[in-house]
Amino acid sequence: MSSKELGITVKKDQDLSEWYTQVVTKAQLADYSSAKGFMVLMPYGYSIWEKIKEDFDKKIKAIGHKNAYFPLLIPERLLKTETEHFAGFTPEVFWVTHSGDTELAEKLAVRPTSETIIYESYSKWVKSWRDLPILINVWNSVVRAEITSTRPFLRTTEFLWQEGHTVHETEREAEEEVMTILGIYSQLVQDELAIPILVGKKTEREKFKGAVYTTTMEAMMPDGKALQMGTSHHLGQKFSIPFEIKYLGKDEKEHYGWTTSWGLSWRLIGAAILSHGDDRGLILPPRIAPTQVVVIPIFYKETDQKDISDEVRYLSSQLEQIGIRTLIDDRAQYTPGWKYHEWEMKGVPLRVEIGPKDIQAKQVTVVRRDTREKIAINRSDANDRISKILSEIQNHLFDRAKKSLDGLTATAADMQSFKKVLEEKGGFIKAFLSDDSCEEKIKIETGATVRVVPMKAAKKGKCVYCGADNSIEVYFARSY
């Protein structure tokens, strides 16, 4: 294979779809599977998922949440308990009908989401106000039939995610939980993944099937299509009533609990690829990068080897000591140039090269993945400088993505300008909307849907579709 084939063969801004597929496979993040619609999360992709898990897990545990595990297969009767929910999910459910050669008495659904199987347990566990709140999170995978073509991380029949399911004494507490989680989600996406987002509610049409309302965060990809990054739902008593999640209150009376659910998935990895990558491959934000710094020794002569190897090991151990995730690439069978390409493809934020000249000059040479800037830094303050550069990269990636988001946000007062923006560059279109019927017509005519209704009482104005006064401001976009 030539090194050209090893690299990405298309430009990101010319064919985003093909570019994306090549990055995913050439950076060894994920692979297709012969099980149609399914994907394999390869070790490098999994190590990014582990960083995301670690970060989120720590944050929710710090405020009292605990992990648990619930069954993969859900009896049909349970899934049917909340009718709106069942109707919403049933077309995409995979059904188990046989065990060995024996037909099962009742079909079992491979979980598309776990509300029903979890609430059955909660109805047993919740008896008194003393049992509340229940704050449980699950790391698992769910399966939903995908009719359209597979896009690794973005559209797969099975995906890894977390689903949180909580029960509270009062509606106020449940609504607070919904917002607390949305806040942690936003922090994770913006501060760790360096992806700017819009935050708000979904419309009735776009909400989770079975929710009172759904809150969401939405990012904008470079091709002008929005990507939903995670949702947090207020379920009110819509599940607690049919599932009989009841508690004896301090007032000695029986009450139904108030529930929430919330989820985010490996889709975040897809968003990071699309947001930050360039023609050379992936670019990972340092905070989420499994390897933040790769150190590559450059040997010219046999006699240099010991000095350089010592220096490489010393620097790496110094960096590791201050918590920088560092990898030494001293594989003998590859040239430095090959290694540069490989780690650029894999998006490692910073490369350190150490050769004979560096040893002599008591310096190391670092190369930023985002700007490809080459910087010689004094050996003596390498730790400080490298920490600082990693922060700069993190901020730079966010700022660059924010500029792209701002450039892809427009306003439309009528359908003519709405359609014009949509055709020319896509992106978010801020517009006023009167009701569900105009929302549906816009979707049919343009393919754009309401992504976000801003949280604070939105401004009022004339509906972009029908011109009715007193319409609320929302953000439209086409989406993944």
Next chain:
Amino acid sequence: MSSKELGITVKKDQDLSEWYTQVVTKAQLADYSSAKGFMVLMPYGYSIWEKIKEDFDKKIKAIGHKNAYFPLLIPERLLKTETEHFAGFTPEVFWVTHSGDTELAEKLAVRPTSETIIYESYSKWVKSWRDLPILINVWNSVVRAEITSTRPFLRTTEFLWQEGHTVHETEREAEEEVMTILGIYSQLVQDELAIPILVGKKTEREKFKGAVYTTTMEAMMPDGKALQMGTSHHLGQKFSIPFEIKYLGKDEKEHYGWTTSWGLSWRLIGAAILSHGDDRGLILPPRIAPTQVVVIPIFYKETDQKDISDEVRYLSSQLEQIGIRTLIDDRAQYTPGWKYHEWEMKGVPLRVEIGPKDIQAKQVTVVRRDTREKIAINRSDANDRISKILSEIQNHLFDRAKKSLDGLTATAADMQSFKKVLEEKGGFIKAFLSDDSCEEKIKIETGATVRVVPMKAAKKGKCVYCGADNSIEVYFARSY
């Protein structure tokens, strides 16, 4: 509910089965589910599983293994690729036949184990000797139909586990991997879970379907039944040939890789419950306990509260600082006595009580969960003493279980004594065995199977069944 009902209502040595069920549910480790054969892993049980995962994950990563994720559903055609494997698993497979209302063109198996779906990927990933070894581990759940009744952790249709799948250049490397992992397994079980084991190989009859040979570790439960704690398989080229996992060697020729697979499951939690628990509930070995020390303030008068609360917080933060997992239970709505019962039920290794007398005497009172011994220790060396007591508990639990194992290991020279031992107390029976046909007859007549063939060339002697000379020494037992 009376405090009697909250406690275990049967003696461990009188009705182990009922005792076990009560511990599992009353310590809130797991719960049954209306999906028959499935169980819910509750937060407390999950936190033990997290400790096991953390420990094993760190150990295998330190020697180069990486985690990944592979599809849940396996096309029938793939599962059929290795015939012995397919024949072995097909009776217990759950089949997905429909997506929504649509019948699938090909049935999909809910993974009973992932060899086939993983090897399909490996056949694409492995091209050159440079790609080897592949050392991948997966944390997931698998589903196998269970006909007999559900026993949480021990016999459930779905279980959480890890499955490792590796490919090597040479058979020697593959066999070394099998033994390396068996070593890590043994360490985990003996050093962390404090459960003594026998280690060895399985017979042809008992090996994993599709393996060249299976290595295993087997523990002995108090009722005289063996429990398989984890297996590590040498698969030779039995999968690499049908799946075409081939590499171009350093000799420029094509070779088939050598593969291994290995797994351990949440069953380890069941083993810990059975091995260490007593009539008051669970006893967790300190190294695996999510909470190692619970600190309980004891207030008599309002005026004591501040001093005691300060002391409780100070001690806890001191213990946390030296890495002891400590929980303060200062819930106002429960009495100290209630809390003692609860944490005893949950098996927390050490309880610390701090009351007014302790403050005055500059001491704290600690109570060991294993011996229930009450010890007053000087406030000034609380850290050292508590660390030391935790180690003592860890060792004591292992020693106690070892004594039980030794007491449940006997020798039989003929079938009469074999059956006598089996009926009287069960346990491991060391005996000589000639061949597969005697093995089968013993199984049919007694229900006992060969659990372990010792690793080192076993001693030779007369077969316990047919009397043939030159038979090898093995360990029989009835098992879970």
